[in-house]
Amino acid sequence: MTATGGFAPKILVFSTHTISDPGIDLAGSSHLHYSPTVMVISLPCTSGIRPDWITYAIEQGFDGVFVATDGEECAFLPNCAELSSHIVSRAQEMLKEKGYEPRRVRMAAICSVCADPFVNHMAEFSAALADLGPSTEERAA
Amino acid sequence: MTAANGTAPGGAATTPGAGDNGKRRIGVYVCHCGGNISDYVDVDSVVKELEGDPEVIVAKTAMFTCSDATQQEIIQDIQEQGLDGIVVASCSPKLHTYTFRDVARRAGLSPFQYTQVNVREQCSWTHTDDKTGATEKAKRLVKAGVGRTRLTVPLEPIVVETVPKAVVIGGGVAGLRAALGLAGIGISAFLVEKEAQLGGWAAGFGEMYPYGKNGRAMVKDLEAKVRSNPDITVFTNAEVTGKAGSFGNYQVDVRVQPGGGKAPETITVNAGSIVVATGFAAYPVAEDELGYGLDGVITLPDFKKMLDGATGPLTYNGKPVKNIAYIYCVGSRQDPYEVEGGHEYCSRYCCTATVHASLEVAALGGHTHQYHLHRDVRTYGKYEKLYDESLNKGSVYLKVPDDEPPVVTRDQKSGRLLVTTKDVLAERAEIEIPADLVVLVTAMVPRENEELTKALKLPIGKSGFFNEIHPKLRPVETVVDGVYICGTCQQPMNSAEAVASGLAAVTQSASILKRGFAELDPLVAMVDQSLCTWCGACDEVCPYGAPQEIEVTGADGAVKKVATIDKTACKGCGGCIPVCPVNAIDLEGYTDAQIRAMIDGMLAEPGLPGCVTQEVIG
Numbered sequence A: 001m002t003a004t005g006g007f008a009p010k011i012l013v014f015s016t017h018t019i020s021d022p023g024i025d026l027a028g029s030s031h032l033h034y035s036p037t038v039m040v041i042s043l044p045c046t047s048g049i050r051p052d053w054i055t056y057a058i059e060q061g062f063d064g065v066f067v068a069t070d071g072e073e074c075a076f077l078p079n080c081a082e083l084s085s086h087i088v089s090r091a092q093e094m095l096k097e098k099g100y101e102p103r104r105v106r107m108a109a110i111c112s113v114c115a116d117p118f119v120n121h122m123a124e125f126s127a128a129l130a131d132l133g134p135s136t137e138e139r140a141a
Numbered sequence B: 001m002t003a004a005n006g007t008a009p010g011g012a013a014t015t016p017g018a019g020d021n022g023k024r025r026i027g028v029y030v031c032h033c034g035g036n037i038s039d040y041v042d043v044d045s046v047v048k049e050l051e052g053d054p055e056v057i058v059a060k061t062a063m064f065t066c067s068d069a070t071q072q073e074i075i076q077d078i079q080e081q082g083l084d085g086i087v088v089a090s091c092s093p094k095l096h097t098y099t100f101r102d103v104a105r106r107a108g109l110s111p112f113q114y115t116q117v118n119v120r121e122q123c124s125w126t127h128t129d130d131k132t133g134a135t136e137k138a139k140r141l142v143k144a145g146v147g148r149t150r151l152t153v154p155l156e157p158i159v160v161e162t163v164p165k166a167v168v169i170g171g172g173v174a175g176l177r178a179a180l181g182l183a184g185i186g187i188s189a190f191l192v193e194k195e196a197q198l199g200g201w202a203a204g205f206g207e208m209y210p211y212g213k214n215g216r217a218m219v220k221d222l223e224a225k226v227r228s229n230p231d232i233t234v235f236t237n238a239e240v241t242g243k244a245g246s247f248g249n250y251q252v253d254v255r256v257q258p259g260g261g262k263a264p265e266t267i268t269v270n271a272g273s274i275v276v277a278t279g280f281a282a283y284p285v286a287e288d289e290l291g292y293g294l295d296g297v298i299t300l301p302d303f304k305k306m307l308d309g310a311t312g313p314l315t316y317n318g319k320p321v322k323n324i325a326y327i328y329c330v331g332s333r334q335d336p337y338e339v340e341g342g343h344e345y346c347s348r349y350c351c352t353a354t355v356h357a358s359l360e361v362a363a364l365g366g367h368t369h370q371y372h373l374h375r376d377v378r379t380y381g382k383y384e385k386l387y388d389e390s391l392n393k394g395s396v397y398l399k400v401p402d403d404e405p406p407v408v409t410r411d412q413k414s415g416r417l418l419v420t421t422k423d424v425l426a427e428r429a430e431i432e433i434p435a436d437l438v439v440l441v442t443a444m445v446p447r448e449n450e451e452l453t454k455a456l457k458l459p460i461g462k463s464g465f466f467n468e469i470h471p472k473l474r475p476v477e478t479v480v481d482g483v484y485i486c487g488t489c490q491q492p493m494n495s496a497e498a499v500a501s502g503l504a505a506v507t508q509s510a511s512i513l514k515r516g517f518a519e520l521d522p523l524v525a526m527v528d529q530s531l532c533t534w535c536g537a538c539d540e541v542c543p544y545g546a547p548q549e550i551e552v553t554g555a556d557g558a559v560k561k562v563a564t565i566d567k568t569a570c571k572g573c574g575g576c577i578p579v580c581p582v583n584a585i586d587l588e589g590y591t592d593a594q595i596r597a598m599i600d601g602m603l604a605e606p607g608l609p610g611c612v613t614q615e616v617i618g
Ligand SMILES: Cc1cc2nc3c(=O)[nH]c(=O)nc-3n(C[C@H](O)[C@H](O)[C@H](O)COP(=O)(O)OP(=O)(O)OC[C@H]3O[C@@H](n4cnc5c(N)ncnc54)[C@H](O)[C@@H]3O)c2cc1C
Pocket: B169, B170, B171, B172, B173, B174, B175, B192, B193, B194, B195, B198, B199, B200, B201, B202, B207, B208, B209, B210, B238, B239, B240, B277, B278, B279, B280, B282, B300, B301, B304, B349, B353, B356, B447, B449, B452, B486, B487, B488, B489, B493, B494, B495, B496, B498
């Protein structure tokens, strides 16, 4: 809930230490705004995300999960983009099985200077999740 | 110290390092950052939020946590209060992770029992419009950090012994200079060159910019020093075909072609580091591209040969060369929408090399008219003086459109070449230049080196050159520990820059090889062997060959095959974790339990302790 009382979707972002997290930092250093209900866990690489972390986050009360990948820039794995999108699809399938909207999970490439694109993604994703309503209600339904 | 091949998961259940009663003793420091944070986040209420947590022993704010005084205070708290984990909520982890890891180390705590929480870049600075929201978020983030720290184990860096020897691959100027640099500080070098001759491109050049030094002479001098140095072993007609062992102690296979029809021989050398200096290739101009194929249309490398061989005014096919047109940026700065897989980068050396060539032409006499059809003249730094000089010597510079390359044809009447282009600085007026020679200023492109790339698992960047970890902060290191890149195999450079980066690779090698041991981050993958069935999925996804098959005897006495992770080969990317069908793999520092604890912490409603997950309705 925000100070204004409207529904502010809680979004968990998975970022990467060397590429997308610096991009998200740059949004902050540039004093660009996104909702404070967006929270970030930074990992070495998005290919290391377990799909059940995504479903766990939604089941515990996050309204959406955003995977900020390195796209083609990943220094670890040549097929990182493919592996990461596979993880996201699996998480979406698992969510569907549990009765959640698969659109609660999104993925996009965020580079180390992608401050504006990140903020735009958060605005769009927040709006889309606001339309879906809180994840907790979905589960109850 | 940790063994190289560990397998036991740092299971959270026993929580090594925990206080006597099994409970953790955590210290939390929330930073004002002089106001950068506390102007938007109520830091006192963040500290207050932790009051109910029995495992948070110390929670305070600090004006500048990174200051020497506060670092001392943290050390004192760790020692006096027996803290076994610390959380610093301040700026981005990119800035101070190493600062606070070091604080932990100085206090006798494992550096990996510290968590950095980003409440500046990802909180106060981005939510300057919402102080209530920023404060609530800071509380959640700090609880996530405490949740993660609760599950930390006292890891230590992985210590590996290093062999004071290095393999240098490629005997161009970068590799030659690197081999000499290594030998100079007592590290034996094996120099592996694919060709019969040492020297690479520079061995074929006469006068080179900036000081007119002769390339051949420079290489001869370097080669004499290399050949006479007892600490350098030179292999020519040789290539690296394989690498085994691990960081600090590699076994490198070198295939040597003895010549005279004899079969190649493979020699294995032992080395602590590998310096890759395999250089560049010249852009292969396509038939018809810019008139290539017409008599008199040549590339810059061919023109350079012609110049180096000339003793008087230039002639071509026996006729004096009166007009030369240079077409710049051939194969460089390509528009990716126009040329599929094109080279978007600037080749860096070529503006100056061309300007320098035009000075050589002028010095030969013969009053040749020289037209430089450029897109921008990038004679950066001190090379600008060469540009000034060439203007003084009569060179004419024309800026041609980026989107419309010049057209080269043969004028049927005069039999001369004709270059048609537009002058951007004269409202795109059409210009025709009759020429006796058209020089295509060709790009530096990555050299084909598939076998080597595979053998060393070298990362390749978007432009096709080998990729460093970080262009500014770690310019010669690759993600493969102990494997460095330098010179033009990394990106376009002139010879001075190639040599400088070769010496940077020497310094990096020295920093790990001179101490006799090196430390690796222990944040690597680990396998729970009771769950593993050796399905091989982790091995398949890992490009570093870190998961390995071993046999273990289970509690029931049965022998089974399982995976173990070679800790010195693992990069800690986590790519193997989601592919394991039985969830047997965890990444130290980011275990399944830690990620879930962070999610719980982020969702704990303010006012409630972070370890309890609250059902949030509505
Ligand atoms: C026409 C032209 C003019 C130039 N003029 C100048 C100038 O005036 N001044 C200046 O500073 N720079 C100039 N340069 C740039 C200069 O040539 C380069 O900066 C320099 O040669 C780069 O050296 P290097 O050692 O990185 O690469 P290279 O010279 O390419 O050497 C690489 C070596 O590695 C070997 N090799 C490749 N693959 C393998 C393998 N798998 N195993 C073993 N060995 C391998 C190659 O055979 C070669 O000997 C010019 C370049 C060109 C093309």
